[in-house]
Amino acid sequence: xxxxxxxxxxxxxxxxxxxxxxxxxxxxxxxxxxxxxxxxxxxxxxxxxxxxxxxxxxxxxxxxxxxxxxxxxxxxxxxxxxxxxxxxxxxxxxxxxxxxxxxxxxxxxxxxxxxxxxxxxxxxxxxxxxxxxxxxxxxxxxxxxxxxxxxxxxxxxxxxxxxxxxxxxxxxxxxxxxxxxxxxxxxxxxxxxxxxxxxxxxxxxxxxxxxxxxxxxxxxxxxxxxxxxxxxxxxxxxxxxxxxxxxxxxxxxxxxxxxxxxxxxxxxxxxxxxxxxxxxxxxxxxxxxxxxxxxxxxxxxxxxxxxxxxxxxxxxxxxxxxxxxxxxxxxxxxxxxxxxxxxxxxxxxxxxxxxxxxxxxxxxxxxxxxxxxxxxxxxxxxxxxxxxxxxxxxxxxxxxxxxxxxxxxxxxxxxxxxxxxxxxxxxxxxxxxxxxxxxxxxxxxxxxxxxxxxxxxxxxxxxxxxxxxxxxxxxxxxxxxxxxxxxxxxxxxxxxxxx
Amino acid sequence: xxxxxxxxxxxxxxxxxxxxxxxxxxxxxxxxxxxxxxxxxxxxxxxxxxxxxxxxxxxxxxxxxxxxxxxxxxxxxxxxxxxxxxxxxxxxxxxxxxxxxxxxxxxxxxxxxxxxxxxxxxxxxxxxxxxxxxxxxxxxxxxxxxxxxxxxxxxxxxxxxxxxxxxxxxxxxxxxxxxxxxxxxxxxxxxxxxxxxxxxxxxxxxxxxxxxxxxxxxxxxxxxxxxxxxxxxxxxxxxxxxxxxxxxxxxxxxxxxxxxxxxxxxxxxxxxxxxxxxxxxxxxxxxxxxxxxxxxxxxxxxxxxxxxxxxxxxxxxxxxxxxxxxxxxxxxxxxxxxxxxxxxxxxx
Numbered sequence: 001x002x003x004x005x006x007x008x009x010x011x012x013x014x015x016x017x018x019x020x021x022x023x024x025x026x027x028x029x030x031x032x033x034x035x036x037x038x039x040x041x042x043x044x045x046x047x048x049x050x051x052x053x054x055x056x057x058x059x060x061x062x063x064x065x066x067x068x069x070x071x072x073x074x075x076x077x078x079x080x081x082x083x084x085x086x087x088x089x090x091x092x093x094x095x096x097x098x099x100x101x102x103x104x105x106x107x108x109x110x111x112x113x114x115x116x117x118x119x120x121x122x123x124x125x126x127x128x129x130x131x132x133x134x135x136x137x138x139x140x141x142x143x144x145x146x147x148x149x150x151x152x153x154x155x156x157x158x159x160x161x162x163x164x165x166x167x168x169x170x171x172x173x174x175x176x177x178x179x180x181x182x183x184x185x186x187x188x189x190x191x192x193x194x195x196x197x198x199x200x201x202x203x204x205x206x207x208x209x210x211x212x213x214x215x216x217x218x219x220x221x222x223x224x225x226x227x228x229x230x231x232x233x234x235x236x237x238x239x240x241x242x243x244x245x246x247x248x249x250x251x252x253x254x255x256x257x258x259x260x261x262x263x264x265x266x267x268x269x270x271x272x273x274x275x276x277x278x279x280x281x282x283x284x285x286x287x288x289x290x291x292x293x294x295x296x297x298x299x300x301x302x303x304x305x306x307x308x309x310x311x312x313x314x315x316x317x318x319x320x321x322x323x324x325x326x327x328x329x330x331x332x333x334x335x336x337x338x339x340x341x342x343x344x345x346x347x348x349x350x351x352x353x354x355x356x357x358x359x360x361x362x363x364x365x366x367x368x369x370x371x372x373x374x375x376x377x378x379x380x381x382x383x384x385x386x387x388x389x390x391x392x393x394x395x396x397x398x399x400x401x402x403x404x405x406x407x408x409x410x411x412x413x414x415x416x417x418x419x420x421x422x423x424x425x426x427x428x429x430x431x432x433x434x435x436x437x438x439x440x441x442x443x444x445x446x447x448x449x450x451x452x453x454x455x456x457x458x459x460x461x462x463x464x465x466x467x468x469x470x471x472x473x474x475x476x477x478x479x480x481x482x483x484x485x486x487x488x489x490x491x492x493x494x495x496x497x498x499x
Numbered sequence: 500x501x502x503x504x505x506x507x508x509x510x511x512x513x514x515x516x517x518x519x520x521x522x523x524x525x526x527x528x529x530x531x532x533x534x535x536x537x538x539x540x541x542x543x544x545x546x547x548x549x550x551x552x553x554x555x556x557x558x559x560x561x562x563x564x565x566x567x568x569x570x571x572x573x574x575x576x577x578x579x580x581x582x583x584x585x586x587x588x589x590x591x592x593x594x595x596x597x598x599x600x601x602x603x604x605x606x607x608x609x610x611x612x613x614x615x616x617x618x619x620x621x622x623x624x625x626x627x628x629x630x631x632x633x634x635x636x637x638x639x640x641x642x643x644x645x646x647x648x649x650x651x652x653x654x655x656x657x658x659x660x661x662x663x664x665x666x667x668x669x670x671x672x673x674x675x676x677x678x679x680x681x682x683x684x685x686x687x688x689x690x691x692x693x694x695x696x697x698x699x700x701x702x703x704x705x706x707x708x709x710x711x712x713x714x715x716x717x718x719x720x721x722x723x724x725x726x727x728x729x730x731x732x733x734x735x736x737x738x739x740x741x742x743x744x745x746x747x748x749x750x751x752x753x754x755x756x757x758x759x760x761x762x763x764x765x766x767x768x769x770x771x772x773x774x775x776x777x778x779x780x781x782x783x784x785x786x787x788x789x790x791x792x793x794x795x796x797x798x799x800x801x802x803x804x805x806x807x808x809x810x811x812x813x814x815x816x817x818x819x820x821x822x823x824x825x826x827x828x829x830x831x832x833x834x835x836x837x838x839x840x841x842x843x844x845x846x847x
Contacts, residue, residue, distance in 0.1 A: 074714060089709035091702050093772030095509075102702045103713035105695045112693040138512040140822075141829020154713075 003062075004029045004193045005050070005081070005162055010059035012045055019045040022059070023219040025212050027162065032184060032194045034208035034225065036201075038237055038455070038488075042217040043197050047164050050195075051083045052076040080161030084154075084168055090139050090147050097122035097135035100153050125153045128186070130179030143267065145172055152180065156187075163187065164195045169203060170289050181207050199287040201230045201492045213237055231485075234492070238455070238484040248435075248461055251443040254278030256314075258330075258416050258447065260299065263308030268294045269471035272308070276416065276447045281438065283462030283482075284451045286491045291471040292451045293335055296418045300332035301325040312416070326355065331414035333405055335421045335451075342393050342405055349375035349389040352407040378407035382437055402434060410441075417441065418449045423457060435461060455484050467491050515825050516775075519766045519818075523781040530785065534792035541795055548674055550791050552666060552742055555680035556581075557783040560735040560754070561761045562687035563615075563728030565779045566697070568762055570724045571704040571771025572622055572629035577732040577758055579640035580614045581751030584736025586648055589746045593657040600662055607737035608730045614640055615729015619722035637755065641748075648748045655744035665741045676738050683731065688776040700724055704771020753804075760807045761786045764814040768822075786810070 003026035012020040020042045027033050035043050048054045049061070052070035060067050063079050070076050076083075090099050098105075100122045108114030122135040131149050133142075139150065148168065155163055165184075169177045184194055184207055198204055204211060204225065211228055213220040213236040220236050228236075256275045264270035269291035276282055284292050298305040301319035310317045312328050319325055322332070342351055349371040353360055360370040375389035382403040386396060393404055402422060409417065419438065423431045438461060442448050452458045458465055465482040467475040467490040475490035534541040560577050567574045584607040592603055614636065621632035655663060668675045690697040699720045703710045710717050735754075740746055765782025767774025786807070793803050 073712065077714065085712075089706065089712050091705035091709055091772065093705040093768070094701055098698075098702075102710070103699070103715040105698060107695065111695065113695050113698055134509055136509040138509065138829070140826050141512070141833060143830060143833055146833065 003027065004064065006062035007046075007049075008060050008062060010046070010049060010056045010061070012049065012054065012056050018217045020049070020056075021217045023214070023217075024059075025219060025222055027193050027195060028210075029161070029193050030188055030191045031209040032188055032196055032207050034204040034211045035195055035197045035214065036199075036204060036211060036233060036237060037214035037220075038453075041214040041237070043214055044166070045217070046214070047083060047166055047195070047197070050076065050081055050162070050164060052081075077158070080159065081164070082155050082158055082160035082162070083164040083166065084151050085166060090142075090150055092138075092140040094139060095135065096126070096133055096137045096139060096142075096150060096153075099139050099150055100125060100135075100157050102154075104158070121157065122153070125156055129153060129156070129183050131176070145176065148172060149176065149180075152183075156183070160192060162193045162195065164197075166197045167199070167289070168196075169198060169200065177203070199492055201233055204233070205230070230489075230492075234485055234488050238488060248281075249439045249443040251279040251281075251439075251445075251463075253280050253463065254445070257312065258299075259309075259311040259314075260295075261309040261311070263295065263298060263305050263310065265294065265298055265303060266306045268303075269298075269468075272468075272473050274466055274473065274476070276449060278415075278447055279442055279445050280463045281442045281448045281450055281461050283458035283465040284449060284468065285453075285455065285458045285465055285487050286468035288453060290468040290491065292468050293420055294471075295468070296332055296420055296449070296451060299325070300330055300418060302332075326412050326414070329413075329415035330418070331355075331409035331412055331416070332418040333409055333420060333422060342401060342408075344394045345392055347375075347390045347392055348379070348384070348386055348396075348404055348407075351393050351404050352378055352389075352411055355408050356411045374411055375407070378403075378410065382407060383433065403437070406434075406437070414446070416447045416449070418451070420451045421453065422450070423452070423454070431457075455487060458482075458487070459484065469493055512825060512829070515821060516766070519821065520775075520778055520781060523764065523766070523778070523785055527781065527785050527788065530788050530792065534788070534795070538792050538795040541792060546791065546795070548669075550787055551674050551677045553791065554783055554787040555674070555676040556735050556738050556742065556754075557757050557761050557787055558680040558780050559683045559738065560728075560732050560758045561765070561779045561783050562683050562776055563724075563731035564758050564762045565687070565765075565767050565774060565776055566691070566700055566724040567629070567728045568767050568769060569691075569700040569704045569771055569774055570721050571707065572721060572724070573633065573759065573769070574615075574618060574725060574728045574732075575630065575633040575755050575759075576614065576618060576636040576640055577728065577735070578751045578754035578756075579637050579644065580611050580729055580732035581736040581739055581754050582746075582749070583614070583640050583644045583647070584608075584611050584733040585739040585743075585746045585750045586644055586653065586736075586748070588737045588740040589653040589658060589662075589744070590647075592659055592662050592740075593653050596659040600665065603662075604734060604737045607740075608733040611733020611736065612726050612730040615726040615732070616722070618729065619725035622725065623718040623721040641752075644750075645748050650748065652745060652747040658744060662741060663744060666738075676742065679734070679738065683734070684776055684780050691776060696720065696723065701772055704768075705773075756804070756807050757786055757790070758783075760810055763811050766814070766818065768818060769815060 005027045007023060007025045010020055010023045011018065023046065035046065037043050049056050052072045052075050055071065061070060062068070068079060070079070091102060097119045101118050106114045106117040106121060108117065119135040126133050126135065129149060129152060133146065152168060168180060172180065187194060196208060208225040210222060211225050211233065212222040213233065215237060255278055257278050258276040261273050263272040272295055286292050294303065297303045299310060299319060301321045301324055310319060317328055352375045353371045360367060372389045378384065379386055379389065384400050384403045386400065393401055396404065422438065423434050438448060438450070450458065450461055459482055462482070463479055465477045465487060466473055467487055469491055477486060540546055560581065564574055564577060587610055588603050588607045591606060592598060618633050618636055621627045622629045625632070665675055670678060699715050702713065702715055703717050703720050707717055736751065739751060761782035762779045763769060764785060765774070765778035765780070767779060789806060790803055
């Protein structure tokens with residue numbers, strides 16, 4: 001078997017942090033090559049290097065025995081390397097057939113668009129995939145799963161030699177997954193190489209010939225799938241001990257303050273029930289797309305749940321809007337702090353006071369000195385590194401920006417704080433600082449729901465760990481029960497597959 | 500069983516588009532009925548010729564505007580381009596009586612295309628939002644016109660008779676300017692259906708990022724749309740000169756409002772990605788007929804402009820509501836279906 005693509009010593013770093021360090025893997029024609037690893041292990045970086053979205057700092061890409069510089073997606077396309085993106089990129093106004101062939105319509109006489117051939121070809125591809133979709137259907141009416149399938153159809157319609165599928169099954173039903181796998185097997189028989197990225201280990205089992213494990217940007221192992229058990233894969237994925245220690249203060253855990261009972265939102269999550277106690281930090285773990293943020297958004301009144309009940313201090317709470325949630329003592333620190341959390345060009349004082357403006361405006365007139373006093377309090381309490389409350393948020397480091405967002409919500413004096421990936425993209429020193437702050441807040445009696453994809457963070461900070469998978473709460477582990485292996489197994493659905 | 504359901508989903512979406520066009524048709528019928536009762540001289544051959552001529556100009560420019568709007572942009576400079584090319588057309592003919600009229604039209608279209616290229620460069624290369632870029636060129640092209648005219652008018656008496664006859668001629672009983680409009684509309688509709696590059700306009704307007712990922716040269720397509728819009732505005736200017744004979748520096752002022760109104764009430768989505776030439780033509784017919792009726796009834800200028808503005812608001816609102824409803828209806832079906840599939844799979 002000849003290697004179709006050979007990765008030799010690829011490295012890529014962003015601002016001194018290695019996203020990928022000296023990775024060498026060879027991908028053969030006619031095989032399905034699974035790529036596994038935790039969030040942030042370097043899988044996406046590898047995909048981007050292969051598709052020419054980014055270029056490596058070091059190392060070379062060898063295609064068909066020749067060293068290639070893949071400078072842009074078009075070049076990758078010419079070499080037969082096609083990627084299916086995790087985020088569907090569809091044209092909502094066009095039909096299914098036109099989406100499949102966007103940018104490369106089949107041509108009829110006089111270089112015109114050959115509509116009948118386009119519809120027929122699209123229909124054939126969809127049928128191969130086992131998707132019941134008429135080529136003339138407008139894409140506007142399709143949900144995420146259909147759009148994902150459309151993305152697959154798009155990739156299949158071009159003559160790919162290496163097809164990269166980044167979490168293709170995340171939004172698919174079991175039937176659709178089976179159809180997809182049948183298609184993948186057909187492609188393999190035709191000699192196409194498939195790079196398959198998935199968090200679901202049972203899928204890796206079902207489809208992969210070879211498994212490559214990445215961890216912290218490094219290549220850990222490449223072995224035939226038949227030789228690897230789930231347990232071994234998980235062990236290779238995790239592989240590290242809890243090296244970074246988090247200063248968790250012991251807090252007194254009090255009464256139940258928040259109860260969530262059978263909360264559901266159609267097509268997003270269902271049967272979500274848990275309770276949070278005063279002074280408790282509860283980690284919410286799971287892979288990206290498991291529905292963790294969606295649950296938080298529903299509790300905070302951003303998205304309307306379809307059913308279930310939420311009680312705060314035993315009293316029914318209907319989340320109608322973030323305003324209503326704030327009034328009941330809930331606060332939510334969103335995942336994308338830059339987009340959702342802050343007004344970048346404005347000062348720390350203005351940002352910190354955004355959620356409590358009415359309190360600072362007696363008689364309808366904003367008193368800037370109150371804003372500044374509030375900001376000064378938090379600069380001190382959270383140790384925000386800033387020259388003055390008047391400094392623009394844009395000029396602060398990531399961690400300090402995160403603390404400003406935290407100030408904004410703390411200003412409302414909440415009793416329950418939902419933190420969504422609070423240390424995403426901040427450096428190690430700031431991270432410890434944020435952890436110290438969180439722990440300190442819990443010790444003061446705040447209840448914290450901590451959503452995080454970083455296992456050491458979840459395990460180090462939480463009194464209890466909840467694990468979500470595919471929109472459901474699949475495990476609840478006490479601090480002593482919660483190990484990396486157990487959380488990953490629950491998040492990846494290993495136990496279920498073994499049973 | 501499922502397939503049948505999806506076919507009906509497709510049919511539903513198509514029916515909505517047809518219903519939208521039918522809506523303008525009905526509105527047009529009512530308008531004609533209303534004015535034929537209320538406005539004297541409305542149902543006369545002369546008036547219909549006037550309407551046909553006016554509609555023709557709007558249609559020609561609206562076909563170009565449709566292409567620009569499809570790419571999620573807008574061209575506000577068309578009124579100024581019409582004025583500029585109208586003056587150049589009649590001035591050229593006044594100076595060179597022997598020049599073939601077709602050549603004059605081509606010159607007007609060439610100048611229009613250049614203006615359109617300017618717009619396209621500002622938007623696609625300069626990354627200036629189209630509404631600002633073409634607002635700027637609306638002023639710039641008008642300024643150029645003032646400079647070119649030096650305050651002088653071209654009068655009908657200076658023009659060759661063959662040109663003056665153009666607007667009056669009626670081959671097969673239809674004004675010649677209307678023939679031009681019919682030709683432009685047919686070619687425009689054909690391009691948007693059959694030409695791969697014109698088909699890309701829909702993709703670009705529907706999701707610019709996805710278009711880029713699909714390998715569509717987005718900047719070039721946007722430029723093409725603006726150049727076509729400019730060239731057709733140039734042709735519109737030539738028609739303007741033929742229609743009014745006397746051209747001055749304020750010719751075509753405010754014309755962009757008529758064109759944008761026609762396109763928008765014709766169902767071309769202002770957020771790009773959907774719309775048709777047929778819709779724009781129907782929109783142009785409705786706008787022009789109402790303007791004409793108002794003029795006959797000696798309605799205030801205020802109401803004429805007010806109507807244009809109100810029509811845009813109504814059309815955009817109706818379209819937004821329709822889009823939302825259709826999307827919800829389609830999604831509900833599909834979701835219910837997937838959920839049952841999920842449950843079926845869970846049981847087995």
